[in-house]
Amino acid sequence: MHNERRRSLLVALLQHAGWLIFTLLGGGLISSALVRHAPGFGADERMLNPLLSRNSIQVLAGRQAQQSNVATYYVGYLRRLFHGDLGVSVSVGRPVKDLLAERIGVSLRTASAGLALAWAMALAMVVVLEIVRRRSVLGLWCDRAFTTVTGALLCLPIAVLAIGCFYFGGTPPLALAAILFARVFRYMSSVVRQAAGASHVLTAHAMGESALRIAGWHVIRPVLPELAALAGVSISLMAGALIPVEALCDSPGVGQLVWEAALARDLPVVVNITLLITALTVVANFFADAFRTMEEA
Amino acid sequence: MRCSSLVLTLLSLAVFSVAGVSGPRWGGELRISIHSEPRSLNPSLVDDDPGETYRYLTGGVLVRVNRVTQELEPELAASWTAEEAGRAIVFHLRQGVCFSDGTPFSAEDVAYTMQVLTQPGLHSPTGDTFRVGSRPVRASVIDKHTVKILFPEPAADAARLFDQVAILSKQSPLKENAVLGPFRLAEHKPGAYIRLERNPNYWKTEGGRRLPYLDAVRLEIQQNREIELLRFERGELDLLSGIDPQQFDRVAANSKLWSRDVGPSLEGELMWFNMRPSAPLPDFEKRWFSSRNFRLAISHAIRRDDLSRIVYRGHAQAGIGPFSPANRFWFDTKLAAHQFDLHLAQELLAGAGFRKEGAMLKDSGGHAVEFSILTNSGNRSRERAAAMIQEDLAALGMRINVVTQDFPALIQRITQNFQYEACLLGLINVDLDPDSQMNIWLSSAADHPWNPNQPAPATAWEAEIDRLMQAQATSLDRGKRKADFDRVQEIVWDQAPMLYLVNTDALVAASPRLRNLSPSVLRPQLLWNIDQLYFEGSK
Numbered sequence: 001m002h003n004e005r006r007r008s009l010l011v012a013l014l015q016h017a018g019w020l021i022f023t024l025l026g027g028g029l030i031s032s033a034l035v036r037h038a039p040g041f042g043a044d045e046r047m048l049n050p051l052l053s054r055n056s057i058q059v060l061a062g063r064q065a066q067q068s069n070v071a072t073y074y075v076g077y078l079r080r081l082f083h084g085d086l087g088v089s090v091s092v093g094r095p096v097k098d099l100l101a102e103r104i105g106v107s108l109r110t111a112s113a114g115l116a117l118a119w120a121m122a123l124a125m126v127v128v129l130e131i132v133r134r135r136s137v138l139g140l141w142c143d144r145a146f147t148t149v150t151g152a153l154l155c156l157p158i159a160v161l162a163i164g165c166f167y168f169g170g171t172p173p174l175a176l177a178a179i180l181f182a183r184v185f186r187y188m189s190s191v192v193r194q195a196a197g198a199s200h201v202l203t204a205h206a207m208g209e210s211a212l213r214i215a216g217w218h219v220i221r222p223v224l225p226e227l228a229a230l231a232g233v234s235i236s237l238m239a240g241a242l243i244p245v246e247a248l249c250d251s252p253g254v255g256q257l258v259w260e261a262a263l264a265r266d267l268p269v270v271v272n273i274t275l276l277i278t279a280l281t282v283v284a285n286f287f288a289d290a291f292r293t294m295e296e297a
Numbered sequence: 298m299r300c301s302s303l304v305l306t307l308l309s310l311a312v313f314s315v316a317g318v319s320g321p322r323w324g325g326e327l328r329i330s331i332h333s334e335p336r337s338l339n340p341s342l343v344d345d346d347p348g349e350t351y352r353y354l355t356g357g358v359l360v361r362v363n364r365v366t367q368e369l370e371p372e373l374a375a376s377w378t379a380e381e382a383g384r385a386i387v388f389h390l391r392q393g394v395c396f397s398d399g400t401p402f403s404a405e406d407v408a409y410t411m412q413v414l415t416q417p418g419l420h421s422p423t424g425d426t427f428r429v430g431s432r433p434v435r436a437s438v439i440d441k442h443t444v445k446i447l448f449p450e451p452a453a454d455a456a457r458l459f460d461q462v463a464i465l466s467k468q469s470p471l472k473e474n475a476v477l478g479p480f481r482l483a484e485h486k487p488g489a490y491i492r493l494e495r496n497p498n499y500w501k502t503e504g505g506r507r508l509p510y511l512d513a514v515r516l517e518i519q520q521n522r523e524i525e526l527l528r529f530e531r532g533e534l535d536l537l538s539g540i541d542p543q544q545f546d547r548v549a550a551n552s553k554l555w556s557r558d559v560g561p562s563l564e565g566e567l568m569w570f571n572m573r574p575s576a577p578l579p580d581f582e583k584r585w586f587s588s589r590n591f592r593l594a595i596s597h598a599i600r601r602d603d604l605s606r607i608v609y610r611g612h613a614q615a616g617i618g619p620f621s622p623a624n625r626f627w628f629d630t631k632l633a634a635h636q637f638d639l640h641l642a643q644e645l646l647a648g649a650g651f652r653k654e655g656a657m658l659k660d661s662g663g664h665a666v667e668f669s670i671l672t673n674s675g676n677r678s679r680e681r682a683a684a685m686i687q688e689d690l691a692a693l694g695m696r697i698n699v700v701t702q703d704f705p706a707l708i709q710r711i712t713q714n715f716q717y718e719a720c721l722l723g724l725i726n727v728d729l730d731p732d733s734q735m736n737i738w739l740s741s742a743a744d745h746p747w748n749p750n751q752p753a754p755a756t757a758w759e760a761e762i763d764r765l766m767q768a769q770a771t772s773l774d775r776g777k778r779k780a781d782f783d784r785v786q787e788i789v790w791d792q793a794p795m796l797y798l799v800n801t802d803a804l805v806a807a808s809p810r811l812r813n814l815s816p817s818v819l820r821p822q823l824l825w826n827i828d829q830l831y832f833e834g835s836k
Contacts, residue, residue: 040705046344047712050736050744051422051727057743059420092336102487166524250519252488260333265705 020282027278029074032271036070041265063090067267077271087268096272099257107253111238114176122185126192130219131211153182158241162248172251179241184234191226195219225292232288236281324512325832329536330519334488339473340463341413342421353821354493354514356463357477359388360456364817364825367625367729369457373464373477383451383773390442395498396466396475404444409467411436423461451771453778454730479509479828491516501828510831535808538822542610545804556806561614561621562818563726565800566682568719572747576715581664590649592793594642596635599689605799608681612804616797618786623818624729629786642693658694667696668718671710674701683721727820731769731782738766738785747794758792810834
């Protein structure tokens with residue numbers, strides 16, 4: 001019986017890992033195909049430089065032509081990746097590994113600070129809302145105010161939020177936090193509100209337990225699996241928001257790099273960063289799922 | 298009372314004497330922006346604007362084109378002479394000059410630089426300018442301070458090419474980071490900034506002290522022009538050049554900032570038609586575009602003055618030809634911009650068999666004249682110019698569609714698959730000499746816009762341009778070269794393969810505390826005399 005359970009766990013784990021690898025490879029292949037078939041692939045701004053000789057222009061065109069077959073390129077790329085070679089950027093002419101190494105620190109700092117700030121704000125507001133909700137007038141006004149603010153933030157395009165933050169002296173992590181906060185808050189408050197209406201919470205109130213203890217122990221704790229899933233989703237949201245934030249706020253991170261690479265149809269850079277983002281998203285969701293399973297168990 | 302008057306007088310004298318003798322201030326950091334990361338900081342590989350700015354600030358050159366007088370001036374070469382009927386230039390170098398790391402500068406370094414630049418696999422714009430045909434130039438060291446540059450064929454005004462050649466050190470272990478220019482690399486944070494510090498061995502001096510006045514220059518990588526302007530207004534950046542007319546007017550309205558419209562630059566906007574015989578266009582369209590009357594009619598139907606007044610807010614002049622009047626020597630003063638004349642345009646079209654049926658213009662085969670103008674997205678002025686041209690040509694009965702695409706997609710259309718009818722783009726001249734435009738005017742060139750890579754000239758006038766361009770490139774007589782290129786400009790004006798719309802003004806702005814600014818219409822407009830710039834007061 002014990003062996004059977006272990007075997008089924010192993011099978012589930014292998015299935016998960018297989019799905020993870022399939023998602024990663026599929027993501028890379030799709031991004032390669034999209035870049036390859038985007039209008040302008042194979043064209044380089046330098047081709048219009050009148051100082052370049054015909055031979056140099058042909059060499060430039062030849063560099064891009066090497067990547068014209070998506071399947072061949074992707075198989076070659078995976079083979080090189082296996083040996084730790086991420087290829088060379090077509091637009092900048094430098095190893096992708098170096099470009100990523102230079103910029104990943106900036107993105108990690110922006111992303112972690114932005115995420116932490118967004119979650120801290122959302123959690124604090126949810127707790128405050130939960131505490132004051134029972135005081136009828138104040139609770140009502142707080143609820144309306146938070147709904148209005150987060151609604152407005154959700155309506156604004158990410159680019160506008162990023163530029164607005166920068167305009168008022170904000171930093172990229174602050175812009176990222178502003179983008180993520182509304183999304184995290186909305187989901188978190190809905191989950192928490194549902195939990196707050198549970199019978200055991202009403203009993204706790206009736207027994208005169210403190211508001212803070214009720215919010216933390218009886219409301220937040222039971223919804224931790226949902227919050228774990230939200231954490232996974234917010235990492236995906238963060239990865240999506242990081243690109244416009246870094247590009248618009250001129251923050252020298254991976255998001256800015258992939259933005260420039262996409263504009264320059266720089267296949268090696270786009271494929272590597274797509275894989276990186278896919279891996280980050282898949283792994284985050286994997287851990288969120290695992291945590292939820294454990295909590296539910 | 299007398300005592301206090303005396304004190305006041307003495308104080309005033311002291312203040313005035315300090316003000317009088319206080320010359321340029323030393324020190325301070327100049328903060329400027331570049332719009333992308335330079336592809337390479339190696340001066341021999343530079344192929345973009347940010348790289349050129351970096352090279353200008355750090356690189357020492359043998360000769361420099363004075364951006365205001367447009368004359369060639371000695372720098373690391375104290376003098377030079379042309380020899381062997383224009384096949385050679387002998388440079389006599391300054392003595393006692395050292396690279397930023399203290400390595401002495403000699404003729405060996407010049408020869409080494411030329412060797413690096415002419416490596417067959419380099420493929421850089423600077424290196425390619427030294428290729429006459431398929432053969433590169435050679436450099437031979439005559440003595441420690443004399444070097445001879447040998448060209449395979451006579452090369453006209455070849456000394457000016459060295460304005461772009463930053464001399465590399467053959468001996469220094471720092472390689473390309475050992476420099477002879479006013480600044481050297483201090484710190485590079487990819488994607489964020491490049492910090493340059495004063496070159497302690499810079500050869501130019503002022504009052505016995507080594508220039509530049511500034512301690513450092515910080516090149517902030519700032520892609521977003523709106524944010525760049527915002528940071529300039531906040532005082533976080535000290536200089537702006539190549540500003541959009543709308544942004545310029547905003548800066549000019551701010552009395553706390555210094556700004557100048559320096560006048561027409563060498564840059565401009567132009568339009569051309571796809572005249573490639575193999576282009577995937579209907580034959581009747583190809584016939585329109587290869588008709589001189591059709592092209593001239595369109596040129597005369599465009600209100601250039603309105604483009605200048607409305608789109609560029611008065612910061613542009615009507616375009617005339619390949620060079621604007623800003624190029625004092627090479628501009629053909631006999632030419633004037635094609636005037637707006639709707640009647641003349643209609644006559645030209647009628648002469649080519651076009652006729653108006655109702656509101657639509659039709660060709661002799663009954664095809665309605667409708668085509669698209671392709672331009673790049675993201676350039677507000679250009680998009681508005683295309684919209685105005687659309688309106689102007691509607692008066693002739695033509696239906697124009699404006700198509701905007703991002704740059705790679707546009708380049709693919711105009712250089713690879715030729716799926717376009719007309720294209721509206723900007724022209725940037727970095728060199729005053731027409732020799733730098735060989736790849737535009739020769740019919741066999743890859744950058745010949747309207748019909749590139751022709752095996753043989755498609756028209757008689759293109760054959761004539763080919764002949765004249767080749768002749769001016771090898772002639773040593775400057776007057777003869779000028780006459781040849783004037784003729785090229787006249788043919789282009791007469792045949793209108795490219796419609797020159799406007800020459801934009803050079804618009805610049807700076808911190809009011811910056812001194813010795815001498816803005817130029819040539820690039821780098823405000824930085825060309827970087828070693829002379831200083832801040833008033835401490836910074």
